[in-house]
Amino acid sequence: MKQSSTLIPTLREVPADAEIKSHQLLLRAGFIRQIASGVYSYLPLGNRVLKKVEAIVREEMDNIGAVELLMPTLQPAELWQETGRWYSYGAELMRMNDRHERRFALGPTHEEVITSLVRDEIKSYKRLPLALYQIQTKFRDEKRPRFGLLRGREFVMKDAYSFHTSQESLDEMYQKMVQAYTNIFSRLGLNFRAVIADSGAIGGKDTHEFMVLSEIGEDTIAYSDTSDYAANIEMAEVVTTYEKSNEALQELTKINTGNHKTIEEVATFLQVTREKLIKSLLFVVDEEYVLVLVRGDHEVNDIKVKNLLNATSVELASPEQTNEVMGCPVGNVGPIGAKVKIIADYGVQSIVNGICGANALEIHYTGVNPTRDFSVDQYGDIRFIQEGDPSPDGKGRILFAKGIEVGHVFKLGTRYSEAMNAVYLDENGRSQTMIMGCYGIGISRVLTAVAEQLADDKGLIWPSSITPYDVHVIVVNMKDEAQKNAGLNLYDKLKQERYDILLDDRQERAGVKFADSDLIGIPVRVVVGKRVSEGIVEVKIRKTGETIELPIEQLLSELPNVIK
Amino acid sequence: MKQSSTLIPTLREVPADAEIKSHQLLLRAGFIRQIASGVYSYLPLGNRVLKKVEAIVREEMDNIGAVELLMPTLQPAELWQETGRWYSYGAELMRMNDRHERRFALGPTHEEVITSLVRDEIKSYKRLPLALYQIQTKFRDEKRPRFGLLRGREFVMKDAYSFHTSQESLDEMYQKMVQAYTNIFSRLGLNFRAVIADSGAIGGKDTHEFMVLSEIGEDTIAYSDTSDYAANIEMAEVVTTYEKSNEALQELTKINTGNHKTIEEVATFLQVTREKLIKSLLFVVDEEYVLVLVRGDHEVNDIKVKNLLNATSVELASPEQTNEVMGCPVGNVGPIGAKVKIIADYGVQSIVNGICGANALEIHYTGVNPTRDFSVDQYGDIRFIQEGDPSPDGKGRILFAKGIEVGHVFKLGTRYSEAMNAVYLDENGRSQTMIMGCYGIGISRVLTAVAEQLADDKGLIWPSSITPYDVHVIVVNMKDEAQKNAGLNLYDKLKQERYDILLDDRQERAGVKFADSDLIGIPVRVVVGKRVSEGIVEVKIRKTGETIELPIEQLLSELPNVIK
Incomplete structure (x- = not known):
């Protein structure tokens, strides 16, 4: 292409509203232009990169036997009502009425459409498993669109959906998808991790996010410095073994700590390290009060608390609730004499001659020893992982990084197939609910990830796999x-x-x-x-x-x- | 692809709501499925054909130097207000509000977005001409979606736009586009014609529609049986030369034709051919009454009347208006003694001893001879062409066919660039308005056209260029x-x-x-x-x-x- 015959409107100045490097460079190099907040045109160069990314994704999807189709943007409200998401999806779902006042969503994702399609067309176990994908423009009405293509309102996605007769079949497809995603992001020249993620309220089990390491990322990843282990910090298992000091046990003693309330303040005041303190926080777990203990240098991970107690809801008690239940301010809460259920992180078990609140204003205990001085209903891994902790896979130590999510694989299970009655007849002629997986890649987001990770101060640097021109x-x-x-x-x-x-x-x-x-x-x-x-x-x-x-x-x- | 691993849900029965062959077969062969009225999923086979058509279109566009980009679906109302189309486009424009109550159109076409883009980025004649295209999903809220992909509400289009500093440059691009379209539809194996079309109210000049010949088409095409001449019947020029009989002139005579009013009735009653009759119709042309004459076997073409008189509006007068102006019912109107402006088709000039209404109830004249008995203000080509007429290009005779529009090329001129102030600086530093062209292909519509034209009673037959599999x-x-x-x-x-x-x-x-x-x-x-x-x-x-x-x-x- 001759540069005189195409449209590459480069800019010398950094556009005022572009905060991050990738957004600035994609604008300055003439790859994209904003049409409305979070809505962009891909100019010729941007479009070329987009098409090359699409081609790589297509190739790797085809390689694992996924089949391409194309579903519509306009999705009848009735389908979203079947799963309840018409109501629960909130303001991010773009909606419109047609000329006959029928309601439609502009697809942000296609679980409803594909489930309805497969429900109507597949009747027998003989036609399963089946993996279908599409590459398509999606819509999500972000409250605050920003960072250019990273958080836009109209964007290009590859979304895939698979349908199975057994969990094993789903597991197999999931592994194939993880491998295909690994191939894709490697071919794109990205430094990324497949990160163990929270399956949240959807009710699936396994889920991985593919994160490109970047300081502009909105999520924190805990990853191993030696293996490919990586997890969302909320999900990373702590396998640290704690050494118990063999110092002589001191006597349990009440002391006045005055106005010193936080872990930091009390440790400084008593001239001890934070490891000596027992952080004691009152939670409301499914309407029951539970006292949660972690070591002073650790943080409670409420997702782990939720999982340990098999609970639906976990919330920190308010200062008023704490005062009412424990008889003291938040800063003086402790396990000794507490009348509520107590759970503690494994790290607490090894504290010798520790310090904790005494459930009385301005009073703490010193010389606290678990078991001797208080009993714990259940120990577990309920803290956030920290840098330096051993990697849960036994290989290396944990480091933290920020990540940009570019892909997501998810075992949906029967969340959608049950709601929409997607069933098939098994070998014995019995009706069974299909088991599903879903798998997304943010195609347009890849442009941002590559630009963030590979650019220098002079401009963009494209890997040869997706360069607009060789x-x-x-x-x-x-x-x-x-x-x-x-x-x-x-x-x-x-x-x-x-x-x-x-x-x-x-x-x-x-x-x-x-x-x-x-x-x-x-x-x-x-x-x-x-x-x-x-x-x-x-x-x-x-x-x-x-x-x-x-x-x-x-x-x-x-x-x-x-x-x- | 193994058929056991993909989704090809064939049907034995003809779906009840599919009226035409292509729609029936695309459903039955498992290429498409309807999600909502006029909204379809392209199943794996349909998607493969779609992608192959796209690839051919892309190749031919690239060959003539057009550059691909991708503009958004969401188009801010403000852009459409600049050209006035926010108000004039009507109910076919799908509209929505975002969460901040800002108004958007779902793009049915992209003149506004591209003109705004080029206006903002191109400042100098040095960067022109420029031809940009995209392949993208479009939205149009058809009142009665039907015929499957033929008249849908969400469909795939290739739309191209070109920007020029001179009419010659536009002409050159237009010719290139016509050639590219000819290549595309030839490669698709279609029997088509580039049809001279009406540029309508948009104010452009040249425009061609690419029509695939098919009995389900909604437009009638007049085409030559020997050359590649083709035109919308409204646009086809009549170049017939009429022979004047040399029979002796009869006397002008009033006769009572009783209740015989129509051309057919009067001709039968008087036992003459319709060629002998002078069809006389009163029109309202820009608020003036004009009597329009054509031969009894011809039909008035009001677009030609409009062009001949350089008028804005041409409408047939109502029976009441006719009675008031001519003093008789519609069936007895004639030019002799008429007090209004008279225009006539060339065919009238050669009538000898003709018959026309006498502007009195139940009375006609016989022995009517133009010039001798009445005068005509202006003769012109104001009738519809007919099968058997000579082709306007001098080669062969005209035949009629129905056509499906699959492409459209249009010299827009300055319609959009003027409204949106898309200007550039010329060699002399003077500000000039860009001259534009636009060029569309209905990608998804091609599937219907191919299916209509090439299928047989057993099913679809794909040309090797776009077959889903070889x-x-x-x-x-x-x-x-x-x-x-x-x-x-x-x-x-x-x-x-x-x-x-x-x-x-x-x-x-x-x-x-x-x-x-x-x-x-x-x-x-x-x-x-x-x-x-x-x-x-x-x-x-x-x-x-x-x-x-x-x-x-x-x-x-x-x-x-x-x-x-």
């Missing part, structure tokens, strides 16, 4: 006939060899052309300049800045190596 | 190990050779498999049956029904010929 050929001076002709010849020749070429044939200064080229970030640049009269062109690698001069007739034979 | 391999009996193994081997081998293969590996009766195969319409079928034990398979051409038996090892070398 090679950027720059004619330094279009008024110089020798340069112009050599550039046009090279363009034709490379196109014949099936390379995607962007030719800068504009009447612009060399400085503008080089700056634009750095901004756009095509991995290989060929500069046709003064030395073309001697038959020499310059090849530059965008990522490393490495430059070599080559006789023009060697370029074709060298190019495959350079691109690698 | 070859349908059918294992007659999956319980026969020899057949099963030979089928699976063949499947692998053909896939290695890069053929797209559908393998019928289902546990179904042979009859079901063959009927489904005919219905689906893959052009080449390879049947792995009993004779595979002797190394023989059967190859069948879907279109001709031609069958040959081949040694399995010859299949690979023969297949390219067979597919051709």
Whole structure:
């Protein structure tokens, strides 16, 4: 493509409303333009990257036997009413009336449509398992769209759905999907982790989020420094073994800690490390009060509390509730003499001569020893993992990172098939509910992830798998006939060899052309300049800045190596 | 793809609500399913055809230098208000409010978005001409969606827009687009015509519709039996030369025609051919009464009347108006003694001893001769063309056909660029308004057109360019190990050779498999049956029904010929 015939409106200035690097660069390099809040046009370069990402996703989906189809954007309200999501999805579901006042959702996801389709068309176990996917524009009315393509209101997704007769069959497909996603994000050149995630209220079991490591990410990931273990910090299991000090047991003693309330304040006041303190927090668990203990340097993870107690709802008690139940302010709560159920993290078990609140204003205990001084109804892993903890898979230590979610795999189970009566006849002619999985990739979001992770201060840097063009050929001076002709010849020749070429044939200064080229970030640049009269062109690698001069007739034979 | 792992839900019965062949077959063969009125899912086979059509369109667009981008579905109302179409587009424009009560249209077309984009990004003549296109889902709230994909509410379109500094540049692009469209529809195997169409109220000049000839079409096309001339019948120029009889002129005579009012009745009553009659109709043209004359066997074309008189509005006068102005009922109106402006079709000029109304109840004139008996203010081509008329390009005679519109090219001129102030600076630094063209193809509609034109009574027949799979391999009996193994081997081998293969590996009766195969319409079928034990398979051409038996090892070398 000749640059004079396409639309690549680069900007010198950083757009005022773009907060993060990827958003700034995608705007400045002319890949996208905003049409409305959270709604973008993909200009020619952005569209090319999008289509290349789609092609990779398609290939890997096809490889695992998933079958592509295309469902509509307009989804009748009746389908969403069957699952109840018409009411529960909230303001993020874009809705509209047609001319006959029938209600529709603009699809943010397609569980309802695909379940209704498969329910109507599949009647026998013989036609299962089945995995279907589509690549399609989705809609979600984000309250605060931001970060460009990262949190938009109209975006491109690959969404896949699978249907099974058994949990084993679902497990098998889930593993295939995890592998396909791993292939996809590897081919995209991303540093990512498959992160164990919370299956939330949907009721499924296994779920992984594919997170690209990036400081702009909205989620924190706990990952191993040596293995591929990674989990959402809410989900990461703590397998730390705590050593119990063999110091002599002290006597249980009440002391006045005055106005010192927080863990930090009490530890400083008593000149001990926070590990000595027993953090005691009153929770309301399914309408029952439960005292939850963790070590002073740890944080309670309420999802783990919920799972340990097999509860539906876990909430911290209010200061008023705490005062009423424990007879003291929040800062003085402790397990000794408490009249409520007590659960404690494993870390508490090993505390020797610890400190805890005494359930009286301005009073703490010292010399506290679990079992001797109070009993615990149940020990468990109920704290957040921390950096430095051993990785749950036994390999290495945990580090934290922020992540951008680019993919999600989820064992739905029968959440949708039950609500929508998607059943089949088994080998014995008995009606059974289908078991489902769903699997998404944020196609347009990938552009942001790649731009965040691979760009430098001069501009974007595309991996060769999804670069808008393979090679950027720059004619330094279009008024110089020798340069112009050599550039046009090279363009034709490379196109014949099936390379995607962007030719800068504009009447612009060399400085503008080089700056634009750095901004756009095509991995290989060929500069046709003064030395073309001697038959020499310059090849530059965008990522490393490495430059070599080559006789023009060697370029074709060298190019495959350079691109690698 | 193995048929056991995909979703091809064929139907034996004709679905009750499908009126036309293509709709019935696309449903029965499992290519599409309706989700809501005019809203469809493309099942795996339908999606494959869609993607192949898209690829052909993309290739031909790229070949003429058009550049792909992707604009959003959600279009802010403000943009549509700039051109006034927010108000004029009517109920077909789907509209919605976001969570902040901002109004959006779901794009049925993208003139506003692209014009705003180009207006903001292109400032200089140096960046023009520019041709941009996208392939995207569009929305139009049809009052009565019908005929499956033909008149849907959500559909896939290719829409292109071009921007120019001169009419010549637009003309050049328009010609390129016409050529690209011709290539596209030829590659799709369609019998089509580029039809001269009415540019309507938009104010552009040239416009062609690409019509696939089909009896279910909603428009009538006048086309030449020898050349590629074709026009919407409203637009087709009449170049007939009329011979004037040299019979002796009769005297003008009043006769009582009683209750005989219509052309047919009067001609029969007087025992003459309709050619002898002068059909006289009173019109209201821009608030002035005009008497319009055509030969009795011709029909007035009001678009031609409008163009001849350079008028804004042309309407037939009501019977009351006619009675008031002419003093008689509609059936007795005539030019002799009329006090209004008279225009006549060229055909009237040659009438000798004709018959017309006498502007009195139950009275006609015979022996009427134009010029001698009445004068005409202006002669012109103001009738509809008829079958048998000479083609306006001088080649052959006109025939009529019905057509399905699959494409449209249109010289927009400055309709949008003026309304939205899309200007550039010319060589002299002066601000000029961009000149635009727009060019659409109904991608999903192509499926209907192909199905209508190429199917037979057994099912669909796909041209090799867009067939969902190249070859349908059918294992007659999956319980026969020899057949099963030979089928699976063949499947692998053909896939290695890069053929797209559908393998019928289902546990179904042979009859079901063959009927489904005919219905689906893959052009080449390879049947792995009993004779595979002797190394023989059967190859069948879907279109001709031609069958040959081949040694399995010859299949690979023969297949390219067979597919051709």
